[in-house]
Amino acid sequence: MKIEDNIETFNSLIKRSGWIWGPSPEIYGGLAGFYSYGPAGMALKNNILSIFRKELRSFGFGEVECPTVMPEIVWEASGHLERFIDPILKCKKCGSVYRADKFLKDKLPDMMIDGLSFEKMEQLIKENNLMCPECESDFGKIEEYNLMLKTKVGTDSTAFLRPETATTTYLLFNRLDQVMRRQYPLKVFQFGKAYRNEISPRQGVLRMRSFDQFELQLFISKEQEMNFDEFEDVKESKLPLLDWRLQEKNIDIPKLTSLEEAIDNKILKKPAYAYCLYIGYYLIKKLGYPENVVRFRQHSPNERAHYADDAWDLEVETEQYGWVEICGIHDRTDYDLRRHGEHSGQNFEIAMGSDPKNKEIPQILEIAYGIDRIIYTLLETNFNVEDGRINMELNTFLAPNTVAVFPLVRNKEEITNLAKKINSELQDNLISSFYDESGSIGKRYRRQDELGTPFCITIDYDSLEDQEVTIRDRDSMEQDRVPISEITNIIQERLIKSKL
RNA sequence: GCACCUGUUGUAUAGUGGUAGUAUACUGGCUUCCCAAGCCCGUGACCCGGGUUCGAAUCCCGGCAGGUGCACCA
Incomplete structure (x- = not known):
């Protein structure tokens, strides 16, 4: 067998040496989007988790674990039920599929499309005589595609497999508030499986339908977000930041910027959020990625998730898939707790400062790692061949x-x-x-x-x-x-x- | 989900309408050795289902999976 410094050698090594296998179940031909870890891959995963847990303990985080299945009302409250359902437009003749809202935005740039009902969107298509761009045929009805995997609990209660661990952590808020003795910000993390019914999963382990998340949450007051003690300890740290204004100018090289500088230049708004970028980067640096393959990229305002006020991705440059997101850092504001307060009837207004009369719903800052993506990018960037010798560094x-x-x-x-x-x-x-x-x-x-x-x-x-x-x-x-x-x-x- | 291409031992590949070779890996033996040595023995594969055919891994159809492009990617 020829051993070359190329991606084919890497891809066969991944299987041959027992890192990652799939799609599973292999003996039945496999189901797209599902993979298994062999002994080597699992050992690597455990070692990553072990260093993360050790480090987070010193940052003052506690760990929780929640069920992966939650009733419908949770996802109604979180907004996932509404926002994780894509309106799909299917051509009657050739079967091409489009996201209805994106398609309409593209064809009718002057119209307000966001928030329209399916019927309204169908009406617009008819009125404007829009056809399938592939074959010029009529579209069928708009169908819904739910990215959440649905299941039944008991005989007739609808539930969903969680599309992220974060929401399940938020549901513990009042317990955490008590057990962590109101020492705000509360720092919690959860590791575990999440599920997304991707329309067409590709890129192997990078876009799976069942994947591991490792998500950190800070419950924090508005005042603390702007005036955060721990920020002082890290403000001189320099991070490779690529904000969205740079991206707009077609620049894709990050600028090594200290957090203090980033706040002063209004690239970052909140010191506590800046601190989250620091933690996100700190844990990743522990793992030993090569120099210059890691950067922070800010989401442009229309790229953000429904809950996010600001969002940066920590990305790793790979040979096979370009820049890969391995961690997302989101300013989720008080969105989640406000919604869960409303839907559950709980009062999540808490006095977080010294004045017991000054109550507010905590803000949430989130650092969300995709463990499988970390494993893949670590393996790829540490893979080396020298004089025919494969070395996983x-x-x-x-x-x-x-x-x-x-x-x-x-x-x-x-x-x-x-x-x-x-x-x-x-x-x-x-x-x-x-x-x-x-x-x-x-x-x-x-x-x-x-x-x-x-x-x-x-x-x-x-x-x-x-x-x-x-x-x-x-x-x-x-x-x-x-x-x-x-x-x-x-x-x-x-x-x-x-x-x- | 659409289009095109692809699917042969653990891995990488060759190949023909009459069921398969090679390399490497693996098991055992000899060698007793500090960077994939050599020799011998052995195990191991035609993605799944249907059709055509006397006969299919090979041709056809469908499915599944992968790659690429489009779409999708909280």
Whole structure:
């Protein structure tokens, strides 16, 4: 098999080495938009989650988990029922499909289209004698396409699989307010599956119908948003910002801007929101993306979601799919809590400051990561081929195996026994260690390179005499001779160092 | 969802109307070796369903999936 530094090699590696498989279920031909993770991919995911959780603890976040199925009223309140339904216009003859509202906006730029009923839109099409641009035939009736997956709970109660985790977190608001003792801003996150019935999912794991989200929420007062203590600690941090005004000028190179500068120049309105950009970037930087593949891109006002006052995407540049959104940071205002207050009859007005009479519904700032997109972009941007050697240059703490242990030869029992002992000692110290004795030593090194294993330990004849082994570094392929008694310490040190 | 192209072992590919080779991976053996060595043995595939045919993986139709373009992407 030829090993080249190209995307075909990468794509087959993803399957071959057990990172990502699909579409699932593969043995039945697969269902578009659904993928599974193999052992390597799952280990990577768990390692990402583990560093996120560790970091968020130090930022003062608590974690929650909610059901993935919620009754209809929740989505009525959140606005998803209304806004996640696309009006679809289908040509009677050739079957071409258009978004009715977008189509009308395009054809009738002077009309107000937003908020029109299906009947009104159908009327407009008739009045203006609009035809299918493909084949000049008439359109059928406008149909609805719901991006939410519908299900039944019990015998006749309609429910939906959540299209985002965020909404389910908001439903816990009054509990969180109490358990977090009104120490505003409340900081909460949730990791879990969300579901969207994409019309035609493509781009593999980047647009799935069932995917993992990792969403952070800040419940905060209006006053705090503008006057936020923690902003002071981070305001000098520089982020690669591409605001929408730059994009309008067809500029696509972000400008390294300090948050303070961004506020002063009115690129960002609220210090607390700026702080969210900082957290969003901070967690991503932990994962070890290469330089210059990460940027923040601001949504233009008409690109924003129905709940958002401001929105920036954290994007990673990939070879295969261009710039990919891996995180969205939204200023959701008080929209969600106001709506859920109204629909549930709860009073979500809270005194968040020192004056108990001054009550208001908290604002929500959201940092939403797509974990699957992080996994894909990390793998693609860390994938390297040098002189025919595939090397997955994952950060040490992210690699599925932190270390692999090999006996130089496998027909010398003293050597294999010592190797097995070292392997289990590492495992006993909670280090992901993997034992391998099959094939040649070189082949074993290459296998681990493909999995991104940063360290390989080889036990040879000399080890039996001097109680030393070699540690081989994945990227430099250099070997160090170290005492067996030091191995655990050395690996642990490097593991911790990689997390800082 | 539409149009075009595509679908052969785990991966990458060759191929013909008479059921398949190659590379690599994998299992076992020899070799005992520090960067994909060699030799031997072995396992393993024609996406699914229907049709045409004496006979289909090959031709036709439908489905499913992937790629590209259009549309869609909170």
